[in-house]
Every structure is written in structure tokens, then in C-alpha cells.
Amino acid sequence: MNPPNTSIVRTAADVEATIANQTAGVASIISHQVLGDVDHVIEMDHGRIVASGTHEQLVAEGGWYATQVQRQREGEQMLSVMNELTPGIAVQR
Numbered sequence: 472m473n474p475p476n477t478s479i480v481r482t483a484a485d486v487e488a489t490i491a492n493q494t495a496g497v498a499s500i501i502s503h504q505v506l507g508d509v510d511h512v513i514e515m516d517h518g519r520i521v522a523s524g525t526h527e528q529l530v531a532e533g534g535w536y537a538t539q540v541q542r543q544r545e546g547e548q549m550l551s552v553m554n555e556l557t558p559g560i561a562v563q564r
Contacts, residue, residue, distance in 0.1 A: 505536070505543050512536065 490500070490508055500506065505526075512529055514522040514536050522529055522536060529536040 505540050 487506060487508065490506070500509070509526065512522075512524065512526055513520055514529065514534075516535075522532065522534060524532075526540075530540055531537075
């Protein structure tokens with residue numbers, strides 16, 4: 472089944488744009504990357520739910536999710552520095 476409002480997105484930017492354009496209802500997003508602006512996060516490992524809560528709750532717990540948030544922030548900071556050091560060459564994730 473493929474309802475008309477179903478979309479397949481490939482990048483974090485696509486996902487965040489889809490969330491921003493969602494006017495009502497529920498959206499389920501499966502991502503291997505930490506996303507902002509979501510109401511609830513479910514962390515799964517091999518098909519089992521291992522943690523569930525808001526972004527803030529999971530970061531405060533200091534588990535796997537918090538580690539991924541930190542790694543993503545470090546990666547974004549690295550890209551920012553690389554873009555500053557290489558003007559005219561866009562470095563993207």
C-alpha cells in the first residue's frame with residue numbers, strides 16, 4: 472500500500488523539510504541519523520525497542536543515543552571548519 476501522502480526521503484535535510492511541511496497527523500520516520508524537531512524518539516536494536524523518550528530525555532540518559540548526538544555535532548562542527556578553510560568548495564555530509 473502506498474497512500475498519496477507517503478514520501479520517501481533520502482537525506483536528513485529531506486526528512487526535516489518533510490517534518491516542517493507536515494500540517495497534521497502522525498509521521499513515522501526511520502533514520503540512522505539524529506533528527507531535530509521530533510516529538511518522540513524510539514531507539515531500536517535488532518528489532519527491539521531499547522529506549523524511548525524525548526530527545527532531551529535520551530540525551531540526559533547518556534546512552535547510545537546521547538553518544539550519536541555528540542558524534543553528529545562533532546561531525547557538523549568539522550564540516551563547518553572545513554567549509555571555512557576551503558572557501559569556494561562546498562563540503563557537505
